[in-house]
Amino acid sequence: EVQLVEAGGGLVQPGGSLRLSCAASGFTFTSYDMNWVRQAPGKGLEWVSSIGKSGGSTYYADSVRGRFTTSRDNLRNTLYLELNSLRAEDTAIYYCAKDRPSGYAWDYWGQGTLVTVSS
Amino acid sequence: SSELTQPPSVSVSPGQTASIPCSGDKLGDKYVCWYQQKPGQPPVLVIYQDTKRPSGIPERFSGSNSGNTATLTISGTQAMDEADYYCQAWDSRKRFGGGTKLTVL
Numbered sequence: 218e219v220q221l222v223e224a225g226g227g228l229v230q231p232g233g234s235l236r237l238s239c240a241a242s243g244f245t246f247t248s249y250d251m252n253w254v255r256q257a258p259g260k261g262l263e264w265v266s267s268i269g270k271s272g273g274s275t276y277y278a279d280s281v282r283g284r285f286t287t288s289r290d291n292l293r294n295t296l297y298l299e300l301n302s303l304r305a306e307d308t309a310i311y312y313c314a315k316d317r318p319s320g321y322a323w324d325y326w327g328q329g330t331l332v333t334v335s336s
Numbered sequence: 337s338s339e340l341t342q343p344p345s346v347s348v349s350p351g352q353t354a355s356i357p358c359s360g361d362k363l364g365d366k367y368v369c370w371y372q373q374k375p376g377q378p379p380v381l382v383i384y385q386d387t388k389r390p391s392g393i394p395e396r397f398s399g400s401n402s403g404n405t406a407t408l409t410i411s412g413t414q415a416m417d418e419a420d421y422y423c424q425a426w427d428s429r430k431r432f433g434g435g436t437k438l439t440v441l
Contacts, residue, residue, distance in 0.1 A: 322385070329378055
């Protein structure tokens with residue numbers, strides 16, 4: 218059974234940093250691109266970042282480029298998102314999501330972890 | 337335009353057909369997928385590559401995509417289908433539509 222379990226969310230002050238993780242199991246982690254998606258309270262979905270199978274390729278939404286960094290540890294089957302220079306508008310549930318085998322959609326999502334940016 | 341537009345809400349009676357449109361410039365040139373999200377839960381993929389259903393998704397869910405509009409259709413809508421639905425265009429920006437709240441009443 219595919220499982221994605223996010224952790225690391227919490228309350229952080231504006232300008233602060235946080236590191237999220239997503240522990241993957243139930244599939245061959247190294248065979249899939251992985252993704253981060255966020256959802257502000259009561260709002261819609263927003264793609265944040267994607268990373269290739271080896272970790273050599275990373276992609277970011279304009280809203281987070283230069284502040285967030287995605288990485289993965291293929292030995293630990295874990296995806297990471299480092300969030301820096303946080304702003305109030307980064308407050309959201311952050312989900313990790315797995316690519317479909319042939320791409321073009323995300324077929325499994327974690328339950329998400331809440332990041333709140335507030336003083 | 338870089339935006340994907342969905343109606344904020346759609347209502348349907350049980351057993352009837354619900355159609356949820358998603359519009360964007362030349363959307364038919366891209367693959368579109370659809371996610372269902374119920375309160376407090378992560379999204380669930382219901383349609384990918386415009387028309388394909390993942391394993392475990394009921395046959396009453398179908399999709400189409402042509403021109404500037406993709407459409408999610410739910411035939412014989414059930415109370416359990418009440419949820420928010422999001423379209424997503426598969427391009428470099430992985431854009432989502434704003435979401436449509438489907439009410440079954």
